[in-house]
Amino acid sequence: MIRFEGVSHQYGTLEALRGVSFEVPAGALCVLLGESGSGKSTLLRTVNRLIEPTAGRVLLDGRDVAGIDPQALRRGIGYVIQSVGLFPHRSVAGNVATVPRLLGWDRARVEPRVNALLEMVGLDPGTYRDRRPATLSGGQAQRVGLARALAADPPVLLMDEPFSALDPGTRRGLQTALRRIHAETGKTILLVTHDLEEALVLADRIAVMAEGRLVAEGPPAEVLGPGAPEAVRRMVRTGALVLHRLAALPAAGAAENGPAPGSPGLPAGATLEDALLLMLAHGTDSVALEGAPPRHLTMTAILRASAP
Amino acid sequence: MTALVPLALAAALLPPLLGWISVAPNRLVSPRAAALPGSLPVLAAAGLYYLSLLGMLLSAWRPRLSWLPEAAAILAILSLAATVGLGTAAALPAGSTVARAAPAAGAWLSLLVLSLALAAAAVIRGGAPALPLLVGLLGLAVLGAAGGLDSLSLVREAAGRAAELRDALAGHVALSLAALLLALILAVPFSALALGRPRLEAAFLTAASSIQVIPSIALFGLLIAPLAALASAFPALRELGLGGIGPAPAILGIAAYLVLPLARGILSGLRVAPADLVEAARGQGLSPAGVLWGLRVPLGAGVMLGALRLAAVQAVGLATLAALVGGGGLGTLVFQGIGQLATDLILLGVLPVLALSLAVDAGLALLARLVPA
Numbered sequence: 047m048i049r050f051e052g053v054s055h056q057y058g059t060l061e062a063l064r065g066v067s068f069e070v071p072a073g074a075l076c077v078l079l080g081e082s083g084s085g086k087s088t089l090l091r092t093v094n095r096l097i098e099p100t101a102g103r104v105l106l107d108g109r110d111v112a113g114i115d116p117q118a119l120r121r122g123i124g125y126v127i128q129s130v131g132l133f134p135h136r137s138v139a140g141n142v143a144t145v146p147r148l149l150g151w152d153r154a155r156v157e158p159r160v161n162a163l164l165e166m167v168g169l170d171p172g173t174y175r176d177r178r179p180a181t182l183s184g185g186q187a188q189r190v191g192l193a194r195a196l197a198a199d200p201p202v203l204l205m206d207e208p209f210s211a212l213d214p215g216t217r218r219g220l221q222t223a224l225r226r227i228h229a230e231t232g233k234t235i236l237l238v239t240h241d242l243e244e245a246l247v248l249a250d251r252i253a254v255m256a257e258g259r260l261v262a263e264g265p266p267a268e269v270l271g272p273g274a275p276e277a278v279r280r281m282v283r284t285g286a287l288v289l290h291r292l293a294a295l296p297a298a299g300a301a302e303n304g305p306a307p308g309s310p311g312l313p314a315g316a317t318l319e320d321a322l323l324l325m326l327a328h329g330t331d332s333v334a335l336e337g338a339p340p341r342h343l344t345m346t347a348i349l350r351a352s353a354p
Numbered sequence: 355m356t357a358l359v360p361l362a363l364a365a366a367l368l369p370p371l372l373g374w375i376s377v378a379p380n381r382l383v384s385p386r387a388a389a390l391p392g393s394l395p396v397l398a399a400a401g402l403y404y405l406s407l408l409g410m411l412l413s414a415w416r417p418r419l420s421w422l423p424e425a426a427a428i429l430a431i432l433s434l435a436a437t438v439g440l441g442t443a444a445a446l447p448a449g450s451t452v453a454r455a456a457p458a459a460g461a462w463l464s465l466l467v468l469s470l471a472l473a474a475a476a477v478i479r480g481g482a483p484a485l486p487l488l489v490g491l492l493g494l495a496v497l498g499a500a501g502g503l504d505s506l507s508l509v510r511e512a513a514g515r516a517a518e519l520r521d522a523l524a525g526h527v528a529l530s531l532a533a534l535l536l537a538l539i540l541a542v543p544f545s546a547l548a549l550g551r552p553r554l555e556a557a558f559l560t561a562a563s564s565i566q567v568i569p570s571i572a573l574f575g576l577l578i579a580p581l582a583a584l585a586s587a588f589p590a591l592r593e594l595g596l597g598g599i600g601p602a603p604a605i606l607g608i609a610a611y612l613v614l615p616l617a618r619g620i621l622s623g624l625r626v627a628p629a630d631l632v633e634a635a636r637g638q639g640l641s642p643a644g645v646l647w648g649l650r651v652p653l654g655a656g657v658m659l660g661a662l663r664l665a666a667v668q669a670v671g672l673a674t675l676a677a678l679v680g681g682g683g684l685g686t687l688v689f690q691g692i693g694q695l696a697t698d699l700i701l702l703g704v705l706p707v708l709a710l711s712l713a714v715d716a717g718l719a720l721l722a723r724l725v726p727a
Contacts, residue, residue: 096637121639131634135652144638194638204637 047072048093048202048236052102054258055088062088064258065102070251072107072201075228075235077245080255080277086238089255090204093236094123106202121145124195124203124233128210130187132179138164138190139175145198163193166230168223185216189223196227205237209244221247242281246270246293254278266294272353288352293319297343298335300351306334306342318348357478358423361471362410365430365464373458374400375441380452381507387458390437391444399437406430410471423475424486431468432493434461436502443505454507456698484715491709511698518687523706525601525682530669530710532605537612537665545620546646555621562614570672573610574679577603604681608672612665619661623654655725663718670711674703684710 048070055063063085070076078086091097092104095116104111111119132141142160151159161171167189179187188208195203208224209217225248228235239245245252245266252269254262256277262269270278270291279287295318312321312333321343324333331345373387390396409426413419442455457465472490473483494503503509512519548555565573582598585591596602627650635645651658677685684703691699 094637096633117639117641119639120637125634125637127630127634127637129630129634131631131637133631133635133649144640148639148644 047107049105053099054101056100061258066260068260068263072234073232074250075248076251077249078238078253079245084255085258086255087206090206090238093204094120121148122200124200126191126195126205126208128207130191134179137176142193142197149198167193184212203233203235207238270294293317297321300347301335301341301343303341305340306332309334311336322348356414358410358471359414361467362407365467366407368464369460372460374461375438376456376458377445378454381454385456388445390441393444396440399433399440403433403437420479427468427472428490431490435494435497439503446505455505456507482719484712488712488716508698508701511702522684522686526673526684529673529676529683533608534666534669536609537616541613541616545617549624562617565610570675574603574607577606599680601681603679604676608669615665616661620658623658624650626654659722666714667711670714674707
């Protein structure tokens with residue numbers, strides 16, 4: 047659990063953070079959303095003390111991080127950055143083993159851990175273990191970066207625009223992998239992005255930052271609701287916010303009991319946006335939810351949910 | 355390799371035009387160019403010389419034989435030396451011990467032109483020029499050791515001063531090494547401290563570069579007075595060999611010049627690791643020492659070795675001036691030779707300095723190649 051209490055930071059005369067207070071519950075995937083210069087990266091870096099707040103404090107499981115030795119603190123927190131930052135003179139396995147080695151794990155423990163992590167991020171250990179970072183694609187490199195952050199099994203993961211430099215297809219692949227890993231491991235993840243769509247794909251909770259302040263915080267559907275802050279509205283085309291809101295709502299929540307013969311099938315776990323797109327693609331006004339008991343979803347239900 | 359064509363032509367024409375060998379009845383009389391004796395070994399050596407020049411010319415039309423220009427130039431240098439060595443042996447009056455023989459202007463200039471061609475060929479191929487030049491010098495040394503150059507006055511001079519030459523060479527190596535070590539002791543900790551402290555870095559580099567504008571002879575001279583005063587104030591220091599005259603001012607002076615190239619090289623080496631990589635390393639929990647030794651040093655090793663190479667070659671060159679303040683080294687022979695107008699003696703000092711520089715340069719270049727980029 048991460049708790050920010052009135053965190054402020056000044057670079058010279060520039061106020062990068064102005065009294066930010068909120069809490070990331072244990073096991074949540076919280077996305078820090080904001081435009082460039084909103085202070086989201088600065089806030090993230092106060093957690094592992096790469097930046098020290100000039101006022102306020104950051105609590106990790108109730109302990110003020112200012113009282114923890116920075117190196118010990120960082121070895122207990124996974125850290126992933128946009129430029130990946132793999133050590134070019136070490137192999138993939140050597141990179142992943144960075145923190146376990148710093149913690150003094152023996153070889154017999156490090157080797158299987160590295161292999162398990164590479165498999166977890168979707169890289170075959172036999173193929174990739176001994177490769178140099180320069181021979182990897184951007185997406186593969188960031189998978190290794192993710193494995194490195196997870197190596198010593200830290201309870202908290204900090205990710206600073208981890209997928210922003212990747213092409214859209216690769217980015218979606220890594221987002222899926224991260225969601226799966228989050229579900230499997232139950233880590234508390236704080237992820238910075240300026241991409242609203244990415245926030246919707248990943249987040250349990252969204253914290254929106256603007257000009258060093260926290261302007262909204264909560265579950266995605268709430269943050270993108272009718273009262274969405276200006277900072278969020280600016281991120282999308284006028285009027286398109288409602289579509290993003292549908293993407294934050296599960297289709298199952300608006301479904302009715304009973305079959306819908308002849309309607310296209312919608313996979314379980316899909317969102318209302320998926321349902322709407324499926325209706326548009328097939329020219330129908332209802333879709334059938336896959337699975338038992340038979341349920342279906344109508345256009346009217348979507349309209350009700352989109353403007354409550 | 356068309357750049358080598360004019361050089362090969364010059365090397366072909368210079369000896370017949372300006373003379374291969376020169377002979378003097380004794381040491382005091384200026385030597386005069388003499389005709390090349392027409393004996394069979396001399397003609398064979400000269401023939402080999404022109405064949406190797408032909409090889410250099412040929413390389414202009416056969417660019418795929420990348421080893422040819424360098425091999426031909428080395429062979430040309432060696433066959434030129436053999437022609438001159440055999441020629442002077444035949445030209446000297448039999449039984450005379452005072453008569454002197456030396457290469458004439460044509461042979462000297464050709465040697466220069468061929469060295470230039472060799473270095474150029476190495477650079478064009480993309481290699482370091484030091485290694486082939488060193489091979490050429492080693493070939494000359496082998497030729498000399500085999501007796502092929504015994505009749506040259508330079509070799510006679512060397513034979514007469516063998517002990518002196520050995521001492522001067524050992525002294526030269528010791529001076530260069532001591533100065534390099536002293537400069538490293540200053541530059542390494544300061545560079546590590548200055549990293550991330552821009553004001554300290556500016557002050558340090560300004561101080562180190564202001565020394566570069568003082569002429570080296572003047573700096574050695576400037577050090578005499580304070581060091582002499584120090585030695586007379588603390589006799590214990592004098593016992594250690596410190597004084598106004600001798601190796602101490604020379605080593606200090608040379609080291610002062612080496613601090614700037616070393617510090618610059620070390621600092622840029624430490625900055626090879628990009629800022630975001632260092633940030634990622636800190637974020638993983640690496641200590642400042644861990645970032646330095648695990649990241650900055652291995653990534654900057656190539657750049658830092660390059661600076662060490664530059665400084666080491668500079669140290670060998672500067673150590674020649676140590677003789678001016680009584681510091682010994684090969685400069686002793688050079689300045690004695692200048693005082694006596696004895697060209698052979700000057701060469702006796704200069705050629706080992708040259709060989710030493712090339713050896714240091716080639717050695718450190720090889721070492722740098724072993725470091726993974």
